[in-house]
Amino acid sequence: MSRYNIAVLVGSLRKESFNRRLATALARLAPAEFTFKQLEIGDLPLYNQDDDAHQAAPVKRLKAEIQAANGLLFVTPEYNRSIPGVLKNAIDHASRPYGQSAFAGKSAGVIGVSVGAIGTAIAQQHLRGVLAYLDVATLGQPEAFIQAKEGLFDEAGEIGPGSRDFLQKWMDRYVAWIRHHAT
Numbered sequence: 001m002s003r004y005n006i007a008v009l010v011g012s013l014r015k016e017s018f019n020r021r022l023a024t025a026l027a028r029l030a031p032a033e034f035t036f037k038q039l040e041i042g043d044l045p046l047y048n049q050d051d052d053a054h055q056a057a058p059v060k061r062l063k064a065e066i067q068a069a070n071g072l073l074f075v076t077p078e079y080n081r082s083i084p085g086v087l088k089n090a091i092d093h094a095s096r097p098y099g100q101s102a103f104a105g106k107s108a109g110v111i112g113v114s115v116g117a118i119g120t121a122i123a124q125q126h127l128r129g130v131l132a133y134l135d136v137a138t139l140g141q142p143e144a145f146i147q148a149k150e151g152l153f154d155e156a157g158e159i160g161p162g163s164r165d166f167l168q169k170w171m172d173r174y175v176a177w178i179r180h181h182a183t
């Protein structure tokens, strides 16, 4: 039975997103008591502070899913050396109205894959700053900056042999982090 329900935020809406594939493959590396759900963020309106008193249904849904989760997992590409707007939009929504953030006290992992050689390092750094402000405790080590290369995934969508050990170790540390801090 699942004891830890993890809300996964993927920073790409692209159908063939490497990050979505990474999120799916990572979930398979976790023990059975962990369940991962990729949250929908593509149907959120653009954040507008005027709407704080009457948040749209998709915003309420997102906040409820985050609040109900025992932990969070952010899997994001790097866009122009930062986090994609769709992810920031989702975070801004779930952090508001002021004093009613869905994030307070949550724990999270941050990981991502990009085509560039630094594999989302700067995006992850920016995201960590945002999450620190929102009182989300992020796993610090190991860092995982993944470059999208041939063989990252095998034909079944699992992590390919070249990265499997590294990402299994990352997942083991993530699992320990969530067990320790879970809400």
Ligand code: FNR
Binding pocket: 012, 013, 014, 016, 017, 018, 019, 020, 077, 078, 079, 080, 081, 082, 113, 114, 115, 116, 117, 118, 119, 120, 148
């Ligand atoms: C990118 N890409 C990119 N890659 C990178 O390593 N550093 C960067 O700063 C950027 N900037 C950037 C901006 C925009 C607007 C786009 C569309 C793309 C390339 C990016 O890594 C590539 O598109 C990935 O495939 C995106 O991740 P998903 O959609 O496959 O998960």
